[in-house]
Amino acid sequence: xxxxxxxxxxxxxxxxxxxxxxxxxxxxxxxxxxxxxxxxxxxxxxxxxxxxxxxxxxxxxxxxxxxxxxxxxxxxxxxxxxxxxxxxxxxxxxxxxxxxxxxxxxxxxxxxxxxxxxxxxxxxxxxxxxxxxxxxxxxxxxxxxxxxxxxxxxxxxxxxxxxxxxxxxxxxxxxxxxxxxxxxxxxxxxxxxxxxxxxxxxxxxxxxxxxxxxxxxxxxxxxxxxxxxxxxxxxxxxxxxxxxxxxxxxxxxxxxxxxxxxxxxxxxxxxxxxxxxxxxxxxxxxxxxxxxxxxxxxxxxxxxxxxxxxxxxxxxxxxxxxxxxxxxxxxxxxxxxxxxxxxxxxxxxxxxxxxxxxxxxxxxxxxxxxxxxxxxxxxxxxxxxxxxxxxxxxxxxxxxxxxxxxxxxxxxxxxxxxxxxxxxxxxxxxxxxxxxxxxxxxxxxxxxxxxxxxxxxxxxxxxxxxxxx
Amino acid sequence: xxxxxxxxxxxxxxxxxxxxxxxxxxxxxxxxxxxxxxxxxxxxxxxxxxxxxxxxxxxxxxxxxxxxxxxxxxxxxxxxxxxxxxxxxxxxxxxxxxxxxxxxxxxxxxxxxxxxxxxxxxxxxxxxxxxxxxxxxxxxxxxxxxxxxxxxxxxxxxxxxxxxxxxxxxxxxxxxxxxxxxxxxxxxxxxxxxxxxxxxxxxxxxxxxxxxxxxxxxxxxxxxxxxxxxxxxxxxxxxxxxxxxxxxxxxxxxx
Numbered sequence: 001x002x003x004x005x006x007x008x009x010x011x012x013x014x015x016x017x018x019x020x021x022x023x024x025x026x027x028x029x030x031x032x033x034x035x036x037x038x039x040x041x042x043x044x045x046x047x048x049x050x051x052x053x054x055x056x057x058x059x060x061x062x063x064x065x066x067x068x069x070x071x072x073x074x075x076x077x078x079x080x081x082x083x084x085x086x087x088x089x090x091x092x093x094x095x096x097x098x099x100x101x102x103x104x105x106x107x108x109x110x111x112x113x114x115x116x117x118x119x120x121x122x123x124x125x126x127x128x129x130x131x132x133x134x135x136x137x138x139x140x141x142x143x144x145x146x147x148x149x150x151x152x153x154x155x156x157x158x159x160x161x162x163x164x165x166x167x168x169x170x171x172x173x174x175x176x177x178x179x180x181x182x183x184x185x186x187x188x189x190x191x192x193x194x195x196x197x198x199x200x201x202x203x204x205x206x207x208x209x210x211x212x213x214x215x216x217x218x219x220x221x222x223x224x225x226x227x228x229x230x231x232x233x234x235x236x237x238x239x240x241x242x243x244x245x246x247x248x249x250x251x252x253x254x255x256x257x258x259x260x261x262x263x264x265x266x267x268x269x270x271x272x273x274x275x276x277x278x279x280x281x282x283x284x285x286x287x288x289x290x291x292x293x294x295x296x297x298x299x300x301x302x303x304x305x306x307x308x309x310x311x312x313x314x315x316x317x318x319x320x321x322x323x324x325x326x327x328x329x330x331x332x333x334x335x336x337x338x339x340x341x342x343x344x345x346x347x348x349x350x351x352x353x354x355x356x357x358x359x360x361x362x363x364x365x366x367x368x369x370x371x372x373x374x375x376x377x378x379x380x381x382x383x384x385x386x387x388x389x390x391x392x393x394x395x396x397x398x399x400x401x402x403x404x405x406x407x408x409x410x411x412x413x414x415x416x417x418x419x420x421x422x423x424x425x426x427x428x429x430x431x432x433x434x435x436x437x438x439x440x441x442x443x444x445x446x447x448x449x450x451x452x453x454x455x456x457x458x459x460x461x462x463x464x465x466x467x468x469x
Numbered sequence: 470x471x472x473x474x475x476x477x478x479x480x481x482x483x484x485x486x487x488x489x490x491x492x493x494x495x496x497x498x499x500x501x502x503x504x505x506x507x508x509x510x511x512x513x514x515x516x517x518x519x520x521x522x523x524x525x526x527x528x529x530x531x532x533x534x535x536x537x538x539x540x541x542x543x544x545x546x547x548x549x550x551x552x553x554x555x556x557x558x559x560x561x562x563x564x565x566x567x568x569x570x571x572x573x574x575x576x577x578x579x580x581x582x583x584x585x586x587x588x589x590x591x592x593x594x595x596x597x598x599x600x601x602x603x604x605x606x607x608x609x610x611x612x613x614x615x616x617x618x619x620x621x622x623x624x625x626x627x628x629x630x631x632x633x634x635x636x637x638x639x640x641x642x643x644x645x646x647x648x649x650x651x652x653x654x655x656x657x658x659x660x661x662x663x664x665x666x667x668x669x670x671x672x673x674x675x676x677x678x679x680x681x682x683x684x685x686x687x688x689x690x691x692x693x694x695x696x697x698x699x700x701x702x703x704x705x706x707x708x709x710x711x712x713x714x715x716x717x718x719x720x721x722x723x724x
Contacts, residue, residue: 018667018670019696030689037656050608053607290572
């Protein structure tokens, strides 16, 4: 058919002729003329139609910016705000977590009674109640309260317009690292969801700098990883402290993790800009949007209900089958050991060198689809191997970890690995879609993984050598 | 422009409305208010980068709303600007609504003027009016509408103020009952001469499917990304013709 349509090649030719014509007519000054004409017209139009009656109020944003983005106060205020957010989260989450755990333990009693009353076989009770239900109860108890506090508080800061100021403060650091200032914006987006942040790198014009933002985005913790960081630091990082000091230390540890993530982001950006992604940073202006008073209840409700439930739903939907499979694997024996124990035993030596254990590494591997499910899978793995604890208070959660030989170093390494390891499956898919390159997608998997292994290995060896553990 | 014969626009054949605007003008809030969806909103640039689609019913007609990425220009400096530009140029929405921040009119006007050069069916929606009032900013929308040759509607999307009027204005324009005369910037005589010369060639290549003056201007500016897009569309068109054996003047291919 194609050959019967001679008009097509001619159309292509006429486009080429058109482009040639454009090229001969074009000159360098045209862009300047267009831009200046547009600005001039816009300004004239507004002069006649917009009236400002209160200069003072117009200046309010500027005054606030002078403080929040000042060279002296910018960073201290940023750290203080971040610290306050974590402190509120950690201090507020304890009591509701314990209450939820109690509640689920109470229900479990009745579930078990019901199974007995129906003469259900033991294995069914095992799979559904001891495997599935118990695992999910822990997940909901430990993940929901911190999320329900953290997300709304963070959303309030976001809707107020503070995040672009963070980007503004970080701008200089990113330029120093050879990246684009807007990388700080896409990084801030990563605090919510890395997969979404990969899409947001589209705001970066230069392909080189955009690639850099993509490759390093994973180093800030996303929604799926916040609960792991917050939970582990509250269980293990402040054991020597009591009361208010304990909360404070816990919050500082989480903040330290975030700062470490930012340092790694900058370091990797710098290294890339000197090697695979050489080039000069492009110039741009970052606009600071006006501050807005967030709609308080709207923001709180939307953030806690939408986001928390979304993350929880993802965790539960993906973790539930994983929990059942884990339980089954733990109860099918090959030789003297169950299948699960074989897998764990296989991973164990390597994991031990990184200061973790086979269960943790398995959870990270199975957790590739979504970071939300790493903790659930880990708990189910532990629960399935004998230590059948009822869910009724959070100390017992810590006991599960302690029974499997955890120390503060194990917790620290799991936090570090969670912060630094490969991006989740969704993020990798997005990276492939955005870069259309298997090579860069693989690199975005490889770089964080190597760093995560390197850092946890070094931490473990140093801690052992110094005799800290 | 609209070969549709059915007067009522059903679910199957809805009017297509595109929302364009700078980042942080409350575009996503407006999108949510119109469609009842809950696209995530946030007070910072880069929040919406892929376009989201939603729909609403008004007066018996179905409307599809496309929330374009917020951009400062449509000169295809980045991937999100290309997405917005391609939608306006090639997909030709029935109405393009430019959302402006009432508290930063001068800065927002740049994008509005660019859209006015690209399309005829444009509505300006001045959003965040509640904040403008608090800051003592007054906007004369009648005079603005007269100067720019398109309807202007004031809204405060997060309080749902002015939405009804906006929907009414969109309806009128979608049905082709609103006459517009979009403001086109007049450049220096030298540039204008070049534009007219090139405009003719653009029309002979693409017919009236693309805004000839705007394409001419962009080609004079050497907009490589637009050139790539045009090549791509001719290529797509070639395959289409190959498969179906029809050849009309180049029509916009849905991306």
